[in-house]
Amino acid sequence: MSLPTVEAPCFLCGASDAEPLWSTSDRAFAVPGVYTVARCRACGFLYQRPRVRDEHLAACYPDHYPRHQEPSPRIPFKGPPARVRAVRWALASRLGYAALRETGAGPLTRARAALLFRRIKWDCPPWRGQGRYLDVGCGSGGALGVAQALGWQVTGVEVDAAAAAKARRFSPRVHVGDLLGAPFAPGEFDCVTAFHVLEHVPDPVAAMRRMLEWLAPGGLLVVEVPNAGGLGARLFGRAWSGLELPRHLSHFTPESLERVVTRAGGRVVWRWHQAKPRYYLWSLGHWLRDRGLDGLARLAEWRPAYGLLKLLLELTLPLARWAGRGEVMRVGIELAGERPTAA
Ligand SMILES: [Zn+2]
Numbered sequence: 001m002s003l004p005t006v007e008a009p010c011f012l013c014g015a016s017d018a019e020p021l022w023s024t025s026d027r028a029f030a031v032p033g034v035y036t037v038a039r040c041r042a043c044g045f046l047y048q049r050p051r052v053r054d055e056h057l058a059a060c061y062p063d064h065y066p067r068h069q070e071p072s073p074r075i076p077f078k079g080p081p082a083r084v085r086a087v088r089w090a091l092a093s094r095l096g097y098a099a100l101r102e103t104g105a106g107p108l109t110r111a112r113a114a115l116l117f118r119r120i121k122w123d124c125p126p127w128r129g130q131g132r133y134l135d136v137g138c139g140s141g142g143a144l145g146v147a148q149a150l151g152w153q154v155t156g157v158e159v160d161a162a163a164a165a166k167a168r169r170f171s172p173r174v175h176v177g178d179l180l181g182a183p184f185a186p187g188e189f190d191c192v193t194a195f196h197v198l199e200h201v202p203d204p205v206a207a208m209r210r211m212l213e214w215l216a217p218g219g220l221l222v223v224e225v226p227n228a229g230g231l232g233a234r235l236f237g238r239a240w241s242g243l244e245l246p247r248h249l250s251h252f253t254p255e256s257l258e259r260v261v262t263r264a265g266g267r268v269v270w271r272w273h274q275a276k277p278r279y280y281l282w283s284l285g286h287w288l289r290d291r292g293l294d295g296l297a298r299l300a301e302w303r304p305a306y307g308l309l310k311l312l313l314e315l316t317l318p319l320a321r322w323a324g325r326g327e328v329m330r331v332g333i334e335l336a337g338e339r340p341t342a343a
Contacts, residue, residue, distance in 0.1 A: 001033065010045050029237070035048060048246065131153060134214060139163045144170040155173040160177060223261075224332060226329075229256075241286065273326025275317040281300065
């Protein structure tokens with residue numbers, strides 16, 4: 001039996017007319033029922049419809065949902081001194097960490113920093129203002145741990161009390177509850193991040209507006225969501241691993257995410273795409289099983305075959321990232337009407 005649902009209108013434009021696009025059961029956590037993604041006939045927005053009623057949303061997250069089983073934070077300062085020097089240089093020269101700047105980085109350090117930067121930019125927020133950082137949907141605190149190690153004063157919001165308790169190892173200031181009810185003052189933070197949060201909330205424009213309110217002048221909001229306009233959604237449709245029904249209520253494309261930002265009073269200042277082989281391999285497994293090809297699906301999961309497919313994907317995925325068709329997109333957002341600053 002499905003969770004109780006409601007025929008809610010488009011979250012973005014309010015139009016009531018929508019066409020069903022993809023229907024599927026919960027492939028990741030087996031919450032009972034079949035759920036549907038519809039496309040708004042007025043504005044094209046992709047959203048869950050009918051959608052799980054507010055009072056039943058918590059039932060979409062079973063106890064083994066991995067909110068408090070995250071790996072330990074990926075603190076960038078580890079490894080031999082030469083690597084740490086390169087990390088510090090990358091942070092200082094590319095992400096605005098003036099306090100980490102050292103004189104006289106040699107060509108080797110600089111070259112290594114350039115290589116490391118591709119990873120570091122995904123793990124470390126760009127430095128802003130006085131270094132007051134908020135992570136919305138902080139889970140057990142992975143991003144808070146990294147930010148704290150980088151010198152930020154860190155704060156979190158998390159709906160899951162057990163995960164929030166773990167996040168408190170990095171800061172006493174972790175609010176348990178919904179982001180719309182979080183008690184922060186306007187302009188309190190220099191950087192706010194929300195990784196894989198926006199697709200879970202019933203009103204993404206209100207959530208975006210609230211997060212923008214918390215930004216100090218010159219502050220940066222960083223939002224990451226799955227990309228329903230990417231290659232995976234196009235290739236696999238209802239088998240796309242980013243659907244995560246019934247937990248994902250909105251399915252953003254670069255264009256619809258930008259509309260949410262604009263409506264909330266923000267402005268997208270940069271956009272990055274990420275494409276990891278495992279996302280496509282999960283989708284491929286779903287796609288094969290939908291066609292009754294369980295044997296082939298198991299073959300694709302067999303270690304040597306999986307390794308080979310992963311290698312082939314590693315070689316071709318830079319293309320998807322480059323073309324802006326990645327599986328995950330991350331955008332940097334500033335308040336509209338402020339003077340542009342460097343990313
Ligand atoms: Zn619409």
